[in-house]
Amino acid sequence: MAxxxxxxxxxxxxxxxxxxxxxxxxxxxxxxxxxxxxxxxxSANGGESTARKIAAPFVAEDVEEMAxxxxxxxxxxxxxxxxxxxxxxxxxxxxxxxxxxxxCEGDPFFYGSFIYVFERLASKFTTVIVPGVTSxxxxxxxxxxxxxxxxxxxxxxxxTLPADRLREELMTAQSAAIIKVGRHFGKVKxxxxxxxxxxxxIAIENATHEGQRIRKVGEIVEDALPYFTTIIVRA
Amino acid sequence: MAxxxxxxxxxxxxxxxxxxxxxxxxxxxxxxxxxxxxxxxxSANGGESTARKIAAPFVAEDVEEMAxxxxxxxxxxxxxxxxxxxxxxxxxxxxxxxxxxxxCEGDPFFYGSFIYVFERLASKFTTVIVPGVTSxxxxxxxxxxxxxxxxxxxxxxxxTLPADRLREELMTAQSAAIIKVGRHFGKVKxxxxxxxxxxxxIAIENATHEGQRIRKVGEIVEDALPYFTTIIVRA
Numbered sequence: 163m164a165x166x167x168x169x170x171x172x173x174x175x176x177x178x179x180x181x182x183x184x185x186x187x188x189x190x191x192x193x194x195x196x197x198x199x200x201x202x203x204x205s206a207n208g209g210e211s212t213a214r215k216i217a218a219p220f221v222a223e224d225v226e227e228m229a230x231x232x233x234x235x236x237x238x239x240x241x242x243x244x245x246x247x248x249x250x251x252x253x254x255x256x257x258x259x260x261x262x263x264x265x266c267e268g269d270p271f272f273y274g275s276f277i278y279v280f281e282r283l284a285s286k287f288t289t290v291i292v293p294g295v296t297s298x299x300x301x302x303x304x305x306x307x308x309x310x311x312x313x314x315x316x317x318x319x320x321x322t323l324p325a326d327r328l329r330e331e332l333m334t335a336q337s338a339a340i341i342k343v344g345r346h347f348g349k350v351k352x353x354x355x356x357x358x359x360x361x362x363x364i365a366i367e368n369a370t371h372e373g374q375r376i377r378k379v380g381e382i383v384e385d386a387l388p389y390f391t392t393i394i395v396r397a
Numbered sequence: 398m399a400x401x402x403x404x405x406x407x408x409x410x411x412x413x414x415x416x417x418x419x420x421x422x423x424x425x426x427x428x429x430x431x432x433x434x435x436x437x438x439x440s441a442n443g444g445e446s447t448a449r450k451i452a453a454p455f456v457a458e459d460v461e462e463m464a465x466x467x468x469x470x471x472x473x474x475x476x477x478x479x480x481x482x483x484x485x486x487x488x489x490x491x492x493x494x495x496x497x498x499x500x501c502e503g504d505p506f507f508y509g510s511f512i513y514v515f516e517r518l519a520s521k522f523t524t525v526i527v528p529g530v531t532s533x534x535x536x537x538x539x540x541x542x543x544x545x546x547x548x549x550x551x552x553x554x555x556x557t558l559p560a561d562r563l564r565e566e567l568m569t570a571q572s573a574a575i576i577k578v579g580r581h582f583g584k585v586k587x588x589x590x591x592x593x594x595x596x597x598x599i600a601i602e603n604a605t606h607e608g609q610r611i612r613k614v615g616e617i618v619e620d621a622l623p624y625f626t627t628i629i630v631r632a
Contacts, residue, residue: 184424185424186424188415188424189419189421190421269534269538271534271537271538271542271543271545272537272545273546273547274543277543277546291538293416293534293538294530295413295423295504296534299528299529303504303506303527303528304526309504310508310553311512312508313558315554316552316553331550334565
């Protein structure tokens with residue numbers, strides 16, 4: 163249209179939806195998600211999106227959805243290409259003046275895949291981050307066991323780290339949350355045993371989700387656990 | 398009353414109210430707080446309770462309030478005596494069959510004073526913990542800066558730790574959140590300078606509260622900052 167004003171750009175929202183129970187979404191996340199016209203979320207290997215499932219009770223019926231299909235492989239190139247492509251699709255929406263609300267399991271800036279999208283778009287668009295409850299404090303709550311107090315050093319340790327690094331960090335932590343345990347459980351179990359930490363280590367699968375399960379590490383015979391397993395160790 | 402049934406005991410709720418913005422309370426916290434008949438909260442040195450202030454929009458008008466006045470001193474005995482006394486007051490309510498909802502800034506099990514009450518009562522009463530958004534992910538969100546990703550080791554370091562310990566832990570962290578900075582800022586600043594981490598260290602005072610302030614550590618001339626100051630360091 164001749165004489166039309168330049169459209170203002172949309173805002174990118176990174177919204178933490180918490181660890182699993184929809185009631186653990188914040189009031190702010192609820193407000194933003196329920197008013198969203200366009201939502202985006204990760205779909206690992208084209209499967210169901212956990213974040214989308216958590217937010218389901220709050221999503222409007224006529225919302226436009228953008229699933230970001232990320233191939234999860236050991237090589238990183240396919241995932242990075244998927245983020246490049248998704249960032250472009252999101253940028254197109256934002257350039258058209260539409261807001262895009264990306265749903266993030268847990269907290270967007272706490273080991274979140276949202277960070278890959280944020281890195282590609284934050285310099286060009288206004289971004290708003292809504293923090294969420296992380297899996298580690300949700301795990302402690304479900305276990306009925308304090309995570310850290312007083313002068314405790316708390317370490318968050320991805321189970322993907324080399325065994326030596328995990329061992330060293332565990333030796334000097336008052337409290338540790340080992341995340342992304344999945345297929346690395348065997349390695350983690352060996353380290354915990356060597357450090358005589360069996361009795362203080364508790365594993366939780368799918369915290370606050372369907373299928374939640376809490377067990378002492380010393381009682382688990384499997385060599386692999388679900389990806390969303392967190393082990394809390396208190397020295 | 399003769400023949401009265403034994404009253405069932407009340408439940409103790411530890412409810413995280415998040416970092417400061419009332420909208421960062423979870424839907425679950427909102428539900429439990431708004432239905433509470435008895436609430437309890439910490440009042441450091443008899444001053445205003447931050448948790449009470451955060452939850453204010455959701456508290457019922459006719460609620461019964463129990464302020465736990467904790468003397469904050471270097472010696473720990475007066476605080477421990479205050480927790481003993483408060484736990485007894487809360488236990489009396491629970492024994493009468495009334496639920497007690499304790500409001501906790503951030504998350505109840507993440508460096509929370511609630512833990513002192515929990516330790517005194519959890520063996521005798523049913524407890525329910527509602528996790529909350531912590532100050533560290535709220536700080537990252539407000540800074541617009543990811544806290545941790547991929548295989549990062551994240552360390553949460555109370556600024557009250559000895560300088561040597563802080564230095565060693567910082568040297569091997571990809572990401573660190575230094576909490577409870579307050580009067581320890583001078584010590585922390587010296588360590589960050591020695592490790593050449595000035596340019597990657599950002600301080601936030603009163604995250605998501607009134608009086609929020611974000612500055613690079615290298616630009617701060619004061620030797621002390623508010624207690625609720627968090628410094629995020631990314632290697």
